[in-house]
Amino acid sequence: MPIDFRNTNSLWASILVETLQRLGLTTGIICPGSRSTPLTVAFAQHPQIEAIPVLDERSASFFALGIARQSGKPVVLVCTSGTAGANFYPAVIEARESRVPLLVLTADRPPELQDCHSGQTIDQIKLYGNYPNWQSNLAVPQADISMLRYLRQTVVHAWERACFGSTPLTDFPTPGPVHLNLPFRDPLPPIPDTTTNPLKSQLQPEEFFAHCQEQAVTDNLQPTTYNLEPAMGKILQQWQESEQGIIIAGPAQPQNPKDYCNAIASLSKTLKWPVLAEGLSPLRNYCDLNPNLISTYDLILRNPRLAQQLKPRMVIHIGELPISKELRAWLDKCQPRRWVIDPSHHNLDPLHGKTTHLRMSVEQLGIWVKELKVNQLKVDKLKVDGSPLLKVDRLKVERLKVERLKVVRVRAASPTAKAWPKGQGSNLQPDNRQPATNTNLQPDNRQPDNRQPDNRQPDNRQPDNRQPDNRQPDNRQPDNRQPATNTNLQPDNLQPDNLQPDNLQPDNLQKWCEAEAKVRAKIDKTMTTMSQLFEGKVAWLLSQCLPL
Structure with missing residues (x-):
């Protein structure tokens, strides 16, 4: 719902209604009256709140009580100033005794019209005695951003007290009625003026009401299935x-x-x-x-x-x-x-x-x-995608796959590989003629065998050449270690990655600690100077007072 900037009262009422809606309000029972005009207009204009008009205040209060009892959520009651709010008294008592959340909004005249017989005016402060879980007399509407924040947070607190009463959030909550008394000055209808124009640029609704949704999530936790973990x-x-x-x-x-x-x-x-x-x-x-x-x-x-x-x-x-x-x-x-x-x-x-x-x-x-x-x-x-530990396991699996592929290729290249699938393992012995042919080939291979000593001489030289070759593996070891260390560091890198937003926090923490150290050093220096000064003065006073 767009915020109504037509005048101060319209802005005040629209902020109140929008805050309630974001906290989870869905139903409002409206009793018509002159002083409550800003509230009536704001509730009627909000598309996500069902505003139900009821002429008789006593009937309206019990109607709202029944809806709240059935839904388990607070229902708003709105009335004008004077004795209209007194007609809500029986329903307020019933809500307290039956632990039903009910939010009563009574319009009132401003302080300058109190105790002067201004008409349709009574003392509405603590109108319902000690029966409400909480009650407050709000300030007169003002076109000021700080006062709008005050209104928002007061409504948030009122909603919380209606849902959970006077017990802490960690104990079993006791819902009940809450009373907010709202004084309004004229003009009560949404007559446009220019007092609220500067607030159009200061008030950003999405930012202004952002935390109300989180408050609603926390408040909607049921006592029977109480679980704060999410x-x-x-x-x-x-x-x-x-x-x-x-x-x-x-x-x-x-x-x-x-x-x-x-x-x-x-x-x-x-x-x-x-x-x-x-x-x-x-x-x-x-x-x-x-x-x-x-x-x-x-x-x-x-x-x-x-x-x-x-x-x-x-x-x-x-x-x-x-x-x-x-x-x-x-x-x-x-x-x-x-x-x-x-x-x-x-x-x-x-x-x-x-x-x-x-x-x-x-x-x-x-x-x-x-x-x-x-x-x-x-x-x-x-987590499969985000865990580097599993990435390391994947690398191991990939390496095992490569080794298996190598074994399969070696077996495929083997001359006896074709006999294995057919179960001809017993026929492998006749196929061992190759060693015999290899023995026949040994005389022919004697020349390469005779050449091997010749080749061994360069082989003896190769150690000289192998030193750089050996150095290459030495150089490769760091290279080979880098992937290994990288894979090993991936799990450790998860923690810095998760803490990357907090990497700025140590900088912030360091700034605070450095500022603390500088201030303390300055204080120590000042105290040292003062102590030296006092010691000199005390010594001089003692010299003047004590006899020689």
């Missing part, structure tokens, strides 16, 4: 193929710090990505476990040239985001593809970037990565 295998492949990536470890207090640090170090070594560790992360207390640890990232990113060179394409974000403003501004400017690793149900992305939340601990992620690596090695050995 999704995790695809994610791990993306990480390994990334040219530049970093791991960000925020503040954490794990129960077992060493296992936590070991899991991050193993992931860093596997991907060859640097680890940017927050000061409150236990990684700094176990720095000997991870040679790729970067602790001075805040100072490094203050250099614009280094910040541009070290710009990542993919980021693994473990736990909360560090408090460094330089790091946050750098990530917000780069807009990399990000994965948040945390077992909680909270939204840990204050930047609202292209983020996918993996609801698992970093220790669980380490187990997944290890298992997927083992499985990938098994698959690589079974």
Whole structure:
């Protein structure tokens, strides 16, 4: 569906609807109203969403509840402001108690029209109490790319909470209702204006919504046949193929710090990505476990040239985001593809970037990565076209075929070869007259035999000539060894070939390590200078204070 740029409200509503569709929404129940006009128009215009109008809010809510119960996917409920949303209350309670995914969108008046008797206005914040799995009061629509990212990620989180509730992704999910309250300012109809024109060049739909499809694949996993391996295998492949990536470890207090640090170090070594560790992360207390640890990232990113060179394409974000403003501004400017690793149900992305939340601990992620690596090695050995080990076996087979052909040709050239197929092996003895004729030919062959000593003299000279001949085999041995070493190196070349995308990552890792070393050297030099200065001042003060 093309994004509607006619005005700010139309753009806001179309982004919301398009995000829901890419996450897997197929049905929306619309209760007509004035304040919900932008939402109604956006749902009605989308070709891949069935928008069903129902006049009575209570009937509409239970109708949506029945569809969601039958399909197992969230269904959207849309209503205007005021008491219209209150009519959804019984269905929201039923959805919570029966664990049915339901997404309630209530339109509302902007903050300046609250608590002033503006008409058809009530307090809709936490309208349904504690029954929703999650609820949020969204911002007023704005024609700004960062606010559109905020809207997209909020909708993604709402969809996830409707599907999985408040339990981590690795546990049994509890679907339920989610409430989003959306305030809109006038004009509510899609009246064209020029405020959204600059966004037409900034907003690229395919790039803007690209990660929503992956989120939908992860969210559609069923609890009864729960298997993360296909999704995790695809994610791990993306990480390994990334040219530049970093791991960000925020503040954490794990129960077992060493296992936590070991899991991050193993992931860093596997991907060859640097680890940017927050000061409150236990990684700094176990720095000997991870040679790729970067602790001075805040100072490094203050250099614009280094910040541009070290710009990542993919980021693994473990736990909360560090408090460094330089790091946050750098990530917000780069807009990399990000994965948040945390077992909680909270939204840990204050930047609202292209983020996918993996609801698992970093220790669980380490187990997944290890298992997927083992499985990938098994698959690589079974691949016929891509495995150089099988290419080496093919070369051996080809050589065996050549040797067999030689044997067949020798047998075909043999004078007794014709007797073998006919089973005349017993008749071979009479055919042994050839040795007798050979004995008769020996007198005639005595001349060549007498000549052989003459030929042996040049043969004795041949060793002199054979030395270069012997050198040729010596020279040929490296030549012969090259194919052999090439065939032997083909299996080893598979690993560099598979790691060719990661060959850029060590360069990226090397840049980070070099920057870390330079910053640390500068800090050490500054501290040495300051200590020398302080020692002189302290000595002078002591000389003035102490009696002679």
